[in-house]
Amino acid sequence: MLYLTELGNRLKETRELKKLSLDDLQRMTKIQKRYLVGIEEGNYSVMPGKFYVRAFIKQYAEAVELDPEELFEEFKDEIPSTTNEQLPEQLSRVRSKRQISAKGSKILDMVPVLILVVFIIGGLFTAWWLLQRKDVAEAPEETIIENSQSSEYQETNEIPPADTPDETESGQEEPVEDGAETEDEVEEEEPEPAFTLSLVESSGNNVTYKLENTDTFNVEVSASTGGETWLDIKNQLGKSFYYAMLRDGNTETFDFSNESQINFNVGRTLDTTILINGQPFEYPVEPSEQVSQRFTIIYEPTQE
Numbered sequence: 001m002l003y004l005t006e007l008g009n010r011l012k013e014t015r016e017l018k019k020l021s022l023d024d025l026q027r028m029t030k031i032q033k034r035y036l037v038g039i040e041e042g043n044y045s046v047m048p049g050k051f052y053v054r055a056f057i058k059q060y061a062e063a064v065e066l067d068p069e070e071l072f073e074e075f076k077d078e079i080p081s082t083t084n085e086q087l088p089e090q091l092s093r094v095r096s097k098r099q100i101s102a103k104g105s106k107i108l109d110m111v112p113v114l115i116l117v118v119f120i121i122g123g124l125f126t127a128w129w130l131l132q133r134k135d136v137a138e139a140p141e142e143t144i145i146e147n148s149q150s151s152e153y154q155e156t157n158e159i160p161p162a163d164t165p166d167e168t169e170s171g172q173e174e175p176v177e178d179g180a181e182t183e184d185e186v187e188e189e190e191p192e193p194a195f196t197l198s199l200v201e202s203s204g205n206n207v208t209y210k211l212e213n214t215d216t217f218n219v220e221v222s223a224s225t226g227g228e229t230w231l232d233i234k235n236q237l238g239k240s241f242y243y244a245m246l247r248d249g250n251t252e253t254f255d256f257s258n259e260s261q262i263n264f265n266v267g268r269t270l271d272t273t274i275l276i277n278g279q280p281f282e283y284p285v286e287p288s289e290q291v292s293q294r295f296t297i298i299y300e301p302t303q304e
Contacts, residue, residue, distance in 0.1 A: 005042030007075040207284040207295040217256040220275040230267025
């Protein structure tokens with residue numbers, strides 16, 4: 001029978017405090033349940049390799065809102081260290097396969113490129129040749145028209161109609177009018193921002209935003225299809241608005257217009273979409289880099 005290590009006991013107690021089962025944690029982290037059990041019992045021999053021990057512990061800690069770097073430092077004697085030899089060997093094997101496949105298909109990859117280049121050059125040459133023929137065919141007609149016009153004026157000795165200045169003046173006025181209309185259109189296209197959401201403070205896992213220039217504070221939280229996330233939403237006084245799992249495309253909406261501060265705790269950001277007053281909210285950290293994230297939004301409504 002295996003006994004819990006100090007690190008495993010810390011993780012298990014935190015998980016149970018948050019009322020999360022191992023099945024819940026498996027769905028949140030996508031780590032197999034037997035590996036999660038191995039982490040709690042300190043039985044790292046069940047892991048697929050030493051390289052995965054630290055990675056799985058890091059995901060476990062983030063899911064239950066513990067700082068993985070602090071755990072690594074505090075329990076460094078319990079966590080097996082990874083050697084630098086394993087990873088380069090894996091990378092070298094991958095690199096060699098890529099090099100072999102690249103050399104084998106290099107000639108084949110060049111064939112479609114060469115064909116495409118030939119087609120492009122042929123198309124450009126054909127277009128140039130057609131334009132040259134068109135210019136040569138139209139040149140004599142223009143010369144004949146000009147000669148015929150000049151001969152008519154010489155034979156009749158008539159002065160050309162005096163409507164050229166009017167045409168010139170009208171031609172000068174039109175660009176000015178077009179320019180004025182364009183400036184009006186450009187001025188009308190400048191939209192005013194509906195609200196302002198700005199970063200106020202970022203310290204460790206705590207990130208604070210300020211919502212201004214709006215009289216409403218509406219939030220919509222959705223779980224992706226087939227996904228699920230742990231959601232904890234409360235104000236600065238500890239009043240809870242939501243404290244449960246959100247699953248499989250379900251959506252929850254909240255009106256926080258009467259609140260001054262809302263604290264968010266999202267268990268799995270990859271499966272969670274948040275809209276603030278109808279606009280997508282960007283997490284402080286890229287979801288692919290950090291599974292669980294916490295942030296605070298301070299609301300300052302527009303003063304009438």
